[in-house]
Amino acid sequence: MNRCPKCGREGRRSVKRVVSKGRVYWYEVFRHPDGSVCVIRRLSEEEVEAIRPSIDRLEYELLGAKRLIELLLEEIWRRNEALQSARDEALRTLYTAKLYSSHLVKLVEALVKGKDLSPGEDS
Structure with a gap:
């Protein structure tokens, strides 16, 4: 597990997809073992493809x-x-x-x- 750059707790880096008002937004997030999520930044389509395996x-x-x-x-x-x-x-x-x-x-x-x-x- 890695450390979250926002709060410093342990977690796992992930990508979250959010649909709002008909548009798709991608966010880099850190998921923590307790179930909480820290949003790090918004991503472009190209960045999403580069991050996802x-x-x-x-x-x-x-x-x-x-x-x-x-x-x-x-x-x-x-x-x-x-x-x-x-x-x-x-x-x-x-x-x-x-x-x-x-x-x-x-x-x-x-x-x-x-x-x-x-x-x-x-x-």
Whole structure:
């Protein structure tokens, strides 16, 4: 942000179009973050064209921004996939741990009760 030449506060330089009594007037203004506007001076048509960015430049900048957004979306998608596979792996590990712990509980209960734990023959 730049400093306003009129009031010294921070703001952004801009061009304002005003229609009065059927005529179009252009003003150089400073827009402040609080919403207030300082009028700096009146501009001619030539000055307005010189200040306003060309459509070609804006189009080029938008295409560049679009490409960056696409790259960011692709990166977010990849990270999301990695997070999902990590979550799935954690859930599998948790399920396995619960399964082993439940079998361990049954084994300990059987040992405490003095049951025969030899495999194969059931009585």
